[in-house]
Amino acid sequence: MAKSRTTRPKLRNSILPKVGGKSARREPAEVLAPLVIRMAGYAESQLEQSITAAVRRNAAKAIAVAGNDSVLDDLQTRINREAQQLLIDQRPDQADLNQILGAMRIAGDLERIGDYAANIAKRVRPLAEFSDLPQIGAVSRMGRLVRDLLSSVVTAYSRNDLAGAIEAWHRDEDLDDLYTSLHREVLTYMMEDPRNITGYIHILFIAKNVERIGDHATNIAEMVHLIVTGEPFNKVRPTGDDTSDQLIRPADRDKPAGAND
Amino acid sequence: MAKSRTTRPKLRNSILPKVGGKSARREPAEVLAPLVIRMAGYAESQLEQSITAAVRRNAAKAIAVAGNDSVLDDLQTRINREAQQLLIDQRPDQADLNQILGAMRIAGDLERIGDYAANIAKRVRPLAEFSDLPQIGAVSRMGRLVRDLLSSVVTAYSRNDLAGAIEAWHRDEDLDDLYTSLHREVLTYMMEDPRNITGYIHILFIAKNVERIGDHATNIAEMVHLIVTGEPFNKVRPTGDDTSDQLIRPADRDKPAGAND
Numbered sequence: 001m002a003k004s005r006t007t008r009p010k011l012r013n014s015i016l017p018k019v020g021g022k023s024a025r026r027e028p029a030e031v032l033a034p035l036v037i038r039m040a041g042y043a044e045s046q047l048e049q050s051i052t053a054a055v056r057r058n059a060a061k062a063i064a065v066a067g068n069d070s071v072l073d074d075l076q077t078r079i080n081r082e083a084q085q086l087l088i089d090q091r092p093d094q095a096d097l098n099q100i101l102g103a104m105r106i107a108g109d110l111e112r113i114g115d116y117a118a119n120i121a122k123r124v125r126p127l128a129e130f131s132d133l134p135q136i137g138a139v140s141r142m143g144r145l146v147r148d149l150l151s152s153v154v155t156a157y158s159r160n161d162l163a164g165a166i167e168a169w170h171r172d173e174d175l176d177d178l179y180t181s182l183h184r185e186v187l188t189y190m191m192e193d194p195r196n197i198t199g200y201i202h203i204l205f206i207a208k209n210v211e212r213i214g215d216h217a218t219n220i221a222e223m224v225h226l227i228v229t230g231e232p233f234n235k236v237r238p239t240g241d242d243t244s245d246q247l248i249r250p251a252d253r254d255k256p257a258g259a260n261d
Numbered sequence: 262m263a264k265s266r267t268t269r270p271k272l273r274n275s276i277l278p279k280v281g282g283k284s285a286r287r288e289p290a291e292v293l294a295p296l297v298i299r300m301a302g303y304a305e306s307q308l309e310q311s312i313t314a315a316v317r318r319n320a321a322k323a324i325a326v327a328g329n330d331s332v333l334d335d336l337q338t339r340i341n342r343e344a345q346q347l348l349i350d351q352r353p354d355q356a357d358l359n360q361i362l363g364a365m366r367i368a369g370d371l372e373r374i375g376d377y378a379a380n381i382a383k384r385v386r387p388l389a390e391f392s393d394l395p396q397i398g399a400v401s402r403m404g405r406l407v408r409d410l411l412s413s414v415v416t417a418y419s420r421n422d423l424a425g426a427i428e429a430w431h432r433d434e435d436l437d438d439l440y441t442s443l444h445r446e447v448l449t450y451m452m453e454d455p456r457n458i459t460g461y462i463h464i465l466f467i468a469k470n471v472e473r474i475g476d477h478a479t480n481i482a483e484m485v486h487l488i489v490t491g492e493p494f495n496k497v498r499p500t501g502d503d504t505s506d507q508l509i510r511p512a513d514r515d516k517p518a519g520a521n522d
Contacts, residue, residue, distance in 0.1 A: 084355070084358050084362070087348060087353065087358060088353065088354065088355065088358065091352065092348065092349065093349065094345070094349065097345050097348060097349065101345070101365075104362075119502070119505055122505040122506055123505050123506070125506055126506050187458060187459055187462065190451070190455065190458050191455045191456070191458050194451065194452045194455040194458075195452070197448060197451050197452050197455075197458075198448055201448065201465070202505075204462070205505070241380070244380055244383040244384050244387075244463075244466070245383055245384070245386055245387050
């Protein structure tokens with residue numbers, strides 16, 4: 001695939017103080033993007049560690065993740081403070097607003113991603129107790145997919161790369177499909193092995209968290225669209241969770257997937 | 262309990278055009294609050310219908326809710342548009358920003374509440390197929406609690422009622438406790454009755470959605486605090502879900518609750 005086109009943020013002609021302004025103009029993207037990208041890097045690291053801990057069912061590794069969550073909260077607070085200062089000082093036009101409100105929205109999404117990563121990590125300790133649970137391959141596949149997805153949308157934000165954002169946005173569908181099939185697989189395991197139901201429930205909620213992280217990553221892609229084009233991203237996608245009207249009875253496990261849809 | 266003190270939004274001394282402004286000053290609260298309150302009323306109605314459908318396992322009633330979600334999206338779009346116009350036109354000070362960004366945040370929370378209500382409704386149809394599932398009393402108790410909670414925070418927003426917002430915020434703890442005990446109860450049912458696991462999973466996710474709606478209601482309470490006092494609400498509360506490190510084995514059901522914590 002050809003490399004996506006990279007658009008640099010537009011540069012203002014002048015950085016002289018505005019008449020009546022108390023200081024030189026501060027370009028919203030220059031103030032906010034480095035903070036957002038730093039927060040994104042931190043969220044990516046949290047996500048990676050929690051996924052690795054979940055796939056390996058490594059309780060010790062998981063403990064580190066759950067404790068680091070406040071760093072993301074602090075970065076979000078700082079982004080919101082800078083953003084509000086810009087709104088007060090800079091007399092923003094619509095393009096500035098898209099940058100400023102977009103940064104706040106992305107920080108909100110990253111904070112939620114951190115929460116979901118922490119919740120995944122928290123579930124690894126009890127999950128590790130169920131040593132006889134089968135490995136669910138879809139968990140590690142979902143983990144790889146969601147990490148790639150987050151990485152792509154963060155790169156797209158840092159480069160104002162519209163094509164990259166749209167491409168990543170579409171990839172969330174694969175994540176949703178994986179979640180739906182994992183949900184079905186885990187439910188049939190539960191019916192066959194009810195003693196380990198609590199363990200399977202943790203796997204189910206871990207996968208649900210990964211699916212939600214994918215939704216927040218697509219929100220970030222939509223913000224990149226808004227920032228680069230000035231227009232909201234209007235493609236309507238169904239929400240990721242196709243399991244809400246799922247109906248599985250024990251006998252279904254011998255039918256091909258989708259047989260009762 | 263004594264009625265909470267009611268604080269009216271402060272009124273500006275002048276509604277004359279600002280020098281250089283192209284129009285008379287529009288008070289952010291006067292522009293945004295009616296839209297937010299209308300959106301809140303709609304979200305309350307969606308929530309009420311979805312909870313009623315879930316408690317009665319009434320699939321026909323549930324279908325109506327799932328289709329109404331776009332009204333909330335449209336109201337949110339309108340609130341965001343008005344808010345951005347205010348940010349551009351009004352040279353907001355910090356108090357204005359709290360009103361404007363607070364309204365956008367609350368609209369975001371209400372939109373999510375609508376999504377969760379729609380997801381609850383969507384799960385009622387497959388749930389209704391499991392006619393032999395026992396009634397779980399905690400579902401209707403959680404439903405009542407969350408409706409009261411949302412109603413209280415919306416009232417607090419519409420009256421700038423700080424005491425009411427704080428009181429409601431604390432009530433979310435009861436919802437979290439109910440969710441934790443429901444989770445435990447449903448898991449033991451699942452172990453005894455694995456044929457109906459899919460039905461129980463829907464109950465579990467319905468309860469999880471209600472718990473998340475409670476979190477969004479407390480976000481709204483925190484925004485009321487910010488709008489009324491100018492300060493962010495800083496009380497740290499653990500997240501609502503105490504089930505993430507829950508470990509239940511079949512034998513546990515005869516022990517008193519919490520015995521393995």
